[in-house]
Amino acid sequence: MYNDELEDFLRHQADDHRMYPSDKLWRNIQLTxxxxxxxxxLTYISIFIIASLVVSTLLMKPEERMKKNVAVYTTAATxxxxxxxxxxxxxxAENSPVQHAYTDKxxxxxxxxVNDKVNKExxxxxxxxxxxxxxxxxxxxxxQAKAAIxxxxxxxxxxxxxxxxxxxxxxxxxxxxxxxxxxxxxxxPASMYFSTFGLMNVSGLKAGGxxxxxxxxxxNEEIWRNFPLLNASDIILKKLSKFNFQFYIxxxxxxxxxxxxxxKAARSYTAIPLSANYKIDINNIVKHTPSIGAEVGFxxxxxxxxxxxxxxxxxxxxxxxxxxxYPAAWPPASDDxxxxxxxxxxxxxxxxxxxxxxxxxxxxxxxxxxxxxxxxDYKVFAGTNGTVTINVAATVQPTYTFDKEPFVITxxxxxxxxxxxxxxxxxxxxxxxxxxxxxxxxxxxxxGPQFRYQHLPTYGGGYPIREHLLDYGVKLGFTKSLx
Amino acid sequence: xNIDALILGCMHNDxxxxxxxxxxxxxxxxxVCYRFAQSREDAEDMLQEGFIKVFMQIHTFENKGxxxxxxxxxxxxxxxxxxxxxxxxxESLNLEHANALHVKEETLPSIMQAKQVIECIRLLPIGYRTxxxxxxxxxxxxxxxxxxxxxxxxxxxxxYTRSKNMLEAILIKKRIIEKPDMDAGFIASLGTTTN
Numbered sequence: 047m048y049n050d051e052l053e054d055f056l057r058h059q060a061d062d063h064r065m066y067p068s069d070k071l072w073r074n075i076q077l078t079x080x081x082x083x084x085x086x087x088l089t090y091i092s093i094f095i096i097a098s099l100v101v102s103t104l105l106m107k108p109e110e111r112m113k114k115n116v117a118v119y120t121t122a123a124t125x126x127x128x129x130x131x132x133x134x135x136x137x138x139a140e141n142s143p144v145q146h147a148y149t150d151k152x153x154x155x156x157x158x159x160v161n162d163k164v165n166k167e168x169x170x171x172x173x174x175x176x177x178x179x180x181x182x183x184x185x186x187x188x189x190q191a192k193a194a195i196x197x198x199x200x201x202x203x204x205x206x207x208x209x210x211x212x213x214x215x216x217x218x219x220x221x222x223x224x225x226x227x228x229x230x231x232x233x234x235p236a237s238m239y240f241s242t243f244g245l246m247n248v249s250g251l252k253a254g255g256x257x258x259x260x261x262x263x264x265x266n267e268e269i270w271r272n273f274p275l276l277n278a279s280d281i282i283l284k285k286l287s288k289f290n291f292q293f294y295i296x297x298x299x300x301x302x303x304x305x306x307x308x309x310k311a312a313r314s315y316t317a318i319p320l321s322a323n324y325k326i327d328i329n330n331i332v333k334h335t336p337s338i339g340a341e342v343g344f345x346x347x348x349x350x351x352x353x354x355x356x357x358x359x360x361x362x363x364x365x366x367x368x369x370x371x372y373p374a375a376w377p378p379a380s381d382d383x384x385x386x387x388x389x390x391x392x393x394x395x396x397x398x399x400x401x402x403x404x405x406x407x408x409x410x411x412x413x414x415x416x417x418x419x420x421x422x423d424y425k426v427f428a429g430t431n432g433t434v435t436i437n438v439a440a441t442v443q444p445t446y447t448f449d450k451e452p453f454v455i456t457x458x459x460x461x462x463x464x465x466x467x468x469x470x471x472x473x474x475x476x477x478x479x480x481x482x483x484x485x486x487x488x489x490x491x492x493x494g495p496q497f498r499y500q501h502l503p504t505y506g507g508g509y510p511i512r513e514h515l516l517d518y519g520v521k522l523g524f525t526k527s528l529x
Numbered sequence: 530x531n532i533d534a535l536i537l538g539c540m541h542n543d544x545x546x547x548x549x550x551x552x553x554x555x556x557x558x559x560x561v562c563y564r565f566a567q568s569r570e571d572a573e574d575m576l577q578e579g580f581i582k583v584f585m586q587i588h589t590f591e592n593k594g595x596x597x598x599x600x601x602x603x604x605x606x607x608x609x610x611x612x613x614x615x616x617x618x619x620e621s622l623n624l625e626h627a628n629a630l631h632v633k634e635e636t637l638p639s640i641m642q643a644k645q646v647i648e649c650i651r652l653l654p655i656g657y658r659t660x661x662x663x664x665x666x667x668x669x670x671x672x673x674x675x676x677x678x679x680x681x682x683x684x685x686x687x688x689y690t691r692s693k694n695m696l697e698a699i700l701i702k703k704r705i706i707e708k709p710d711m712d713a714g715f716i717a718s719l720g721t722t723t724n
Binding site for chain 2: 052053055056057059060062063064065066067068071072074075076078079080
C-alpha cells in the first residue's frame with residue numbers, strides 16, 4: 047500500500063468515522079449565540095398573579111354584586127309584577143351571600159349601623175327609579191325585593207315606612223317599630239327580629255298580603271326553624287374578613303452559586319496544553335462561606351376561596367456571605383476585569399485582594415434590598431375547626447438593591463475587586479415555603495422553612511462570571527384578619 | 530428540512546435551524562477535530578468554537594460549493610488556529626526526527642477499523658499528525674498547508690513524508706495493513722513493546 051493508496055485508505059477510514067458530541071456542547075454554543083435562556087415562566091407567573099388579583103377583586107367584590115342585585119330586583123318591583131318580583135326574590139335569596147349567614151347576636155349599634163347603610167341604599171334606589179307613588183302591591187314587592195338583597199333593608203324600610211305607608215304595610219310598620227323598640231328588652235337575640243320579619247313566608251305573600259308578625263310571634267320557635275336567620279352584620283363581616291395582614295421575619299443563611307458564562311470557549315484560547323485548562327469549576331476555586339441574613343416584611347392577603355390566598359407586600363432583606371482572600375501588593379491587569387471586550391479601569395485599579403498568598407482575610411459581601419413579593423398561598427391541610435393548618439406558598443419578588451459594596455472575582459479567578467459598578471440595581475427573586483400555622487386568639491401564628499433564589503446574576507453589564515444567591519431560612523410570622 | 534432551508538434558517542438566527550444543522554454535521558465534524566486534538570475534550574472545544582464560527586459566518590456562504598465542505602474548512606481552520614496557540618505544537622512542526630514511539634501490538638483489537646486507524650493517526654507527534662491530516666485526509670496542498678501553519682512548503686512536504694512512513698509502520702504493527710517489504714529497521718525504530 048503506497049502513496050495514493052494509503053491516502054485513499056486514510057480518507058476512506060476518516061470518512062467512515064463518526065463521533066457524537068456531548069449534550070453540553072450544544073448548550074454552550076447556544077449560550078454563546080443567543081445568551082442565557084430567559085425564564086419566561088417568571089413573567090407569566092407574575093402576570094397570572096397580578097391578573098388573578100385584579101379579576102378576583104372585580105368579580106368577587108360583594109359590594110358590586112349587591113348593587114347589581116338592587117338594580118335587578120327594584121326594576122322588577124316597579125313593574126308592579128309581584129309574582130315576578132317574588133320569584134326573583136327567591137332566586138336572589140338563593141344566590142345571595144346572605145344565604146350563608148348564620149345565627150348570631152347583633153347589638154343595637156349594629157342595627158343602627160345597618161339602618162344607616164340601608165337608608166342610603168333606599169334613598170339611592172328611590173331616586174334612581176323615580177318612585178313617586180306607592181300602592182300596596184308595589185310596596186310589598188319593593189320590600190320583598192329589598193329583603194332578598196339585604197335582609198336588613200327590610201327593617202330599615204319598615205322604620206322609614208311612614209314615607210311609604212299604605213294600608214297593607216301600615217300595621218306592619220307599626221308593629222315593627224314597636225318590635226324594634228322592644229328588642230333590647232325582650233331578651234331575644236336581636237337577629238331574631240330580622241328573621242321573624244324577614245318576610246320569608248312566600249306563600250303568605252302570594253296569597254296577597256304580608257304576614258304580620260307581632261311580638262307574640264317572636265316566641266314561636268317554629269318560625270326560627272322555618273326561616274334562616276339573616277344577619278346583616280354577617281354580610282359586612284364576611285366581606286371584610288377576606289383580607290388579612292401578615293407580618294413576618296425570616297432568619298436565613300445566604301449562599302452563592304458562581305458560573306462562568308464564557309465557559310470553556312473562552313479558556314480554550316489559552317489551552318497549553320489544551321486539556322489542562324478544562325473542567326475548572328469556579329465554585330471550587332473560590333473560598334466562600336455562608337453568613338446569616340434576614341428578611342422582614344409584611345403582606346396583605348386576599349382570600350380567593352377556602353384554600354387559595356393571594357398576597358402582596360413589602361419586604362426588607364439583608365443577604366451576606368464571606369469570602370476568604372489574601373492581601374496583594376499589585377492590582378490585577380485591566381484585562382482580567384473585562385466584561386466581554388470592555389475594559390473597566392475603575393475596577394481594575396481598585397482591586398487589592400488576591401487569592402494567591404497566605405494569611406487569608408475575610409471579605410464580607412453584604413446586600414441590602416427592598417422587595418415587593420407577589421404570591422400565592424395554598425392551604426394543604428386544615429385540622430378540626432381550622433386551628434392548625436399546613437400551607438405552602440410561593441412568591442415572585444421584584445427586588446431593588448439599595449446598598450452594595452461587593453467584591454467581585456476577576457475573570458482569571460485570581461483577584462477580587464470592587465464590583466459595585468457592575469452590580470444590578472434591580473433583580474428578580476422567587477421563594478417557596480411550607481409552614482404550619484396555629485390560630486391563637488385573633489392571630490394565626492406560623493413557622494416553616496423557606497428557600498429563596500435570585501434569578502438574574504448579581505453583576506450585569508455582560509460580566510461573564512455570574513453569581514446567583516440562594517437563601518435558606520426559617521420564616522416566623524403571624525396573620526390577622528382585617529375586620 | 531433540506532439543507533437550503535436550514536442554511537436560510539441559520540442566516541435568520543433561528544435556534545431550531547441551528548440545532549438541526551448542528552445535529553446533522555457535528556457527528557462528522559467531531560472526528561475531524563479529534564484527529565487534530567490531544568484529547569476528546571479538546572476536540573469538543575474545537576468543535577464548539579468551529580460551530581460558533583459557522584453560525585456567525587453563515588451569511589458569507591455563497592452556495593458555490595458543498596455546504597459540508599464549507600463547514601469542514603471552517604472547522605479545520607479553527608482547529609489549526611487553536612493548535613497554533615500551543616507552544617508544543619509549534620515546536621513539533623520543526624521536528625526533524627520524531628522520538629521513538631512505543632507502540633503496542635494489537636492494543637485496539639476490538640474496535641472498528643475506522644476508529645483504529647484514527648487512533649493510529651493520533652499516535653503520531655502532533656506536528657506530523659497535523660500535516661498528515663491536512664494533506665492526506667482534508668486534501669489541502671502543501672502550499673496551503675505552509676500558509677496555514679506558517680511554515681515552509683518544503684517543511685510541509687518533509688513532515689508529511691515522515692508522518693506517512695511512521696503511520697504506515699504503526700498500521701502494520703497494529704496489523705491493520707500489511708506491507709511485507711517495509712523497512713524492518715524503521716519498524717524497529719518505533720520501539721515496539723509486545724503485549
